[in-house]
Amino acid sequence: MTDVMKAIVQTTEGDPSALELQEVPKPELQPGEVLVKIAAAGVNRADLTQAQGNYPPPKGGSEIIGLECAGEIADAGDTDRSVGEKVGALLVGGGYAEYVAVPEGQLLPIPEGFSFAETAAVIETACTVWSNIVMEVGLKEGETILIHGGGGGIGLMAIQIAKAIGAKVAVTAGSAEKLEVCKKYGADILINYKEQDFAEELKNQCNVILDIIGGPYLKKNMFALAEGGRMVTIGLQGGNKAEINMGIMMMKGISLHGTTLRRRPVDVKAEIVRQTVENVWPMLEEGRVKHHIHEVLPLADASKALGFLEASSHTGTLVLEP
């Protein structure tokens, strides 16, 4: 092994079309980390936000884009893992590359019957959905959840996990085609946000909302929440500012949560990974939750992959292969 590898480097700051495959130094292992030789890397909306210059990596994190991968352990470092072991990994960055260093607590087993690409396509979405709709806001059987952006990678995962929990699922999406996919994955209530007002349709009915829009939807989301409802915001596709009426929060007894998976401390990430493997991996292996790969592209086509996200023209997840 040489001490260099190929990875995606951004040649113009803030320009998602300026991603090139270049030679860079291989990552060095810190205590408790293993080196994974990447076979497949998942593409997430946060990657696009980072490439646009709006989501810098946390202190000490890799500058290379990419939040999830699957592959083989190439160096077990000081851990008890074995070289050659096939794993998935939740990353703070560094997925768009040939190798990545990963804290052991962020390794996941390959679900039975899953390929590397299929594994890389579900890690970030499964951990995001489980940590938010269950660990953060406690979605329960019989409750109603509203999932914004039902047709994306997070959305389709959230629909399926919520259905597996026994919740009633409402989704918003911007086209009849996307809503049809949501329905196929189990959504009960389909709302085209270009034609319908979700707040009127779901007034006081939502026990949980999984929000990716932020500011422009806040008032409507609070209108749609039921008494005792909980909303968790994991994206700000519409912007971050809003006016809030705290009297409505009190009178309805609601709570508003914000999270980013990437910024959680390493021990919290390990606990999220542990609970996700315990609860979601059986759903994947039994087929109750399905992966949904939109397309697999070569790693060199990273800009093209982010272009799909920019145009919102995909359903499900994109995967890159070095």
Added chain:
Amino acid sequence: MTDVMKAIVQTTEGDPSALELQEVPKPELQPGEVLVKIAAAGVNRADLTQAQGNYPPPKGGSEIIGLECAGEIADAGDTDRSVGEKVGALLVGGGYAEYVAVPEGQLLPIPEGFSFAETAAVIETACTVWSNIVMEVGLKEGETILIHGGGGGIGLMAIQIAKAIGAKVAVTAGSAEKLEVCKKYGADILINYKEQDFAEELKNQCNVILDIIGGPYLKKNMFALAEGGRMVTIGLQGGNKAEINMGIMMMKGISLHGTTLRRRPVDVKAEIVRQTVENVWPMLEEGRVKHHIHEVLPLADASKALGFLEASSHTGTLVLEP
């Protein structure tokens, strides 16, 4: 027993000084309720808000003001309770009177060694504090909590319960005298909001905030919250509107909660009462949490009692005796 009683009636809507003792019908018992002959009724800030016309009772609730009392059971209705049993009661209204009907789940025992007045002075504050700082936002040993309005009835109860849990306690209040009382009850960090900027003093340090101000403090409170911090708003003394930056919610991983004890469903209230008696009653009986009565007044002086709250000139709780 006749079918009338004396109670406080508001003769001019929205005017807290227009409260008169008049004869009104005694309450009729619904299934599962007991009739309590009131010996002492606690006075809360919500009473003032209701008298000002800004906090109407929930549907089906008594129009008479008053959220807590202590006394003896005068009619056990269809329950297994005994006439003459001494009890405290958490109410949705009706406390400023000689008799009140109470769902059995909202009865509490008299803490050992406590008088009726002392019991009436702690029920609403104990249930409010426990349900919010523990049940709603999970304050834990070793965490830091910021309590706004430390010198009020809720504030002094919150300081003591938080200390009993093992938390570090910061408070805000508007005078050196009030801060001195907060210190006596255990507060570690004292902030005079007229002279200091609490957000600068506590930047990123608060795991939990108990908020009674609302809109004007939202931005500062979010600044003071630590990563993973939780705020619960139970009052809006400064107003209900604010601009919110949801990006800060996400980056800090914080949650904002709003509650009112009075509007919770009857089964939730019963659970709050159960957990408060289980956890806070021993603290009261062992002297780790002390009541703090500002003054005991005759029931006819209800307007005078609310006047103390309006002027914010008291520390601790006011009690009325029929």
